Amino acid sequence: MEMLDRYLQAVRRHLPWRREDDIIAELRxxxxxxxxxxxxxxxxxxTGAEVEAWLKQLGSPIQVAARYQPQQYLIGPALFPxxxxxxxxxxxxxxxxxTIASTVEIVSRGLGPDASVRAVVQLPWVLFINAAVFxxxxxxxxRTGIKVPEKFVQxxxxxxxxxxxxxxxxxAQLDGxxxxxxYLQAVLELVVGWIVLVWLLLVPHYPFLLMxxxxxxxxxxxxxxxxxxxxxxxxxxxxxxxxxxWCIIDLLQDRWQDRHPRRHMIKQALDLxxxxxxxxxxxxxxxxxxxxxxxxHAATLAQINMWTYRGFAVIAAITILQLAWTLGRxxxxxxxxxxxxx
Amino acid sequence: MTLAENLFENLRxxxxxxxxxxxxxxxxxxxxxxxxxxxxxxxRGMEIDENTLYPLLRRLEAQGLLTSEWREEDKxxxxxxxxxxxxxxxxxxxxxxxxxxNTAITNLL
Numbered sequence: 308m309e310m311l312d313r314y315l316q317a318v319r320r321h322l323p324w325r326r327e328d329d330i331i332a333e334l335r336x337x338x339x340x341x342x343x344x345x346x347x348x349x350x351x352x353x354t355g356a357e358v359e360a361w362l363k364q365l366g367s368p369i370q371v372a373a374r375y376q377p378q379q380y381l382i383g384p385a386l387f388p389x390x391x392x393x394x395x396x397x398x399x400x401x402x403x404x405x406t407i408a409s410t411v412e413i414v415s416r417g418l419g420p421d422a423s424v425r426a427v428v429q430l431p432w433v434l435f436i437n438a439a440v441f442x443x444x445x446x447x448x449x450r451t452g453i454k455v456p457e458k459f460v461q462x463x464x465x466x467x468x469x470x471x472x473x474x475x476x477x478x479a480q481l482d483g484x485x486x487x488x489x490y491l492q493a494v495l496e497l498v499v500g501w502i503v504l505v506w507l508l509l510v511p512h513y514p515f516l517l518m519x520x521x522x523x524x525x526x527x528x529x530x531x532x533x534x535x536x537x538x539x540x541x542x543x544x545x546x547x548x549x550x551x552x553w554c555i556i557d558l559l560q561d562r563w564q565d566r567h568p569r570r571h572m573i574k575q576a577l578d579l580x581x582x583x584x585x586x587x588x589x590x591x592x593x594x595x596x597x598x599x600x601x602x603x604h605a606a607t608l609a610q611i612n613m614w615t616y617r618g619f620a621v622i623a624a625i626t627i628l629q630l631a632w633t634l635g636r637x638x639x640x641x642x643x644x645x646x647x648x649x
Numbered sequence: 650m651t652l653a654e655n656l657f658e659n660l661r662x663x664x665x666x667x668x669x670x671x672x673x674x675x676x677x678x679x680x681x682x683x684x685x686x687x688x689x690x691x692x693r694g695m696e697i698d699e700n701t702l703y704p705l706l707r708r709l710e711a712q713g714l715l716t717s718e719w720r721e722e723d724k725x726x727x728x729x730x731x732x733x734x735x736x737x738x739x740x741x742x743x744x745x746x747x748x749x750x751n752t753a754i755t756n757l758l
Binding site for chain 1 (some may be wrong): 682683684685687688699700701703704707719725726727728
């Protein structure tokens with residue numbers, strides 16, 4: 308019995324503390340009855356070695372206690388497919404950004420093959436840290452999701468209605484409309500928006516957040532950003548804040564399922580503003596010399612200004628085309644509905 | 650354990666998981682405490698490991714399918730379980746589902 312007591316004591320250490328007395332009392336009653344049966348079957352009291360063998364057969368105390376714990380996931384089956392999909396995307400982008408930043412640093416500073424090898428060796432660590440942070444965010448979402456599961460797994464609480472929901476969703480897609488946003492998507496948008504805003508606000512103080520190791524180049528380069536970039540920067544910050552505010556209002560008003568196509572179009576139009584600010588820079592000067600008397604770099608500066616300006620012009624043209632496409636689709640959709648209503 | 654045996658074991662456990670709940674609910678139409686329930690199930694050919702059965706009883710009780718009470722028997726306090734009203738209802742529905750599956754599988758073979 309002493310050995311059984313010790314075994315139960317070991318199990319108790321790993322049980323949920325609120326229920327440990329109850330579980331141990333029940334387990335003790337069951338195991339003592341089992342022990343008595345065993346002794347009756349063998350016709351003698353079990354020896355120490357036999358009790359020990361029997362307890363070993365029951366399993367380690369940690370394993371026994373674990374069965375009484377609720378099933379726990381770091382990232383559960385509902386979130387995991389989204390997590391896996393986004394993780395792959397994030398890892399891909401991290402690798403691309405890191406490669407570009409490292410290449411820029413190596414080329415601009417004229418570093419040797421050692422630096423290239425170092426950059427390649429560091430890549431797994433960069434990916435690992437980013438994956439860890441990303442996983443942590445999803446683990447937090449999972450914990451939140453456990454508290455409000457019906458909001459996270461849309462349709463989980465609907466039960467038998469799932470075929471109808473699936474059919475409606477399929478029809479909605481055929482209808483040219485997107486599926487309503489889930490609560491998880493709305494929360495994810497808010498979290499990502501918040502991270503982007505914080506990142507944006509930190510960039511002026513920590514340029515490496517934008518340029519990675521290439522940020523060192525800012526110190527050694529003879530060029531500096533023209534004042535127009537500050538207007539551009541604050542315009543981007545305000546647009547992000549506006550989008551974040553929309554997300555928060557949607558969540559507070561329980562309107563997170565809406566896709567807001569008009570709002571999406573307004574956002575696309577507003578996204579043009581920072582581009583237009585850059586394109587309207589006086590004299591198309593986007594970069595200037597730190598030392599205005601430095602004539603040696605004047606020609607390079609002119610080239611940089613010209614190509615940056617052209618780059619922004621191309622981006623603005625693409626954005627305008629996207630906006631026109633969205634407007635066109637909205638127009639066609641309105642026309643189709645009008646025809647259907649007739 | 651070879652890969653094939655491992656795969657078989659996983660599939661076997663998966664197949665048994667739902668059946669165990671049905672077996673436990675069936676047996677708890679009569680009152681039992683953990684150990685006698687295990688013996689009763691084993692006597693009818695349904696062996697269940699104690700580490701699976703005892704936590705399962707608690708889960709089913711938390712889900713409202715079982716009721717339990719502590720009572721003294723043979724000078725020892727034991728927790729006795731039996732089907733609750735909801736448990737009877739769910740058991741009847743699960744049993745129908747089981748019979749339907751059984752018929753379907755029989756038709757397939």
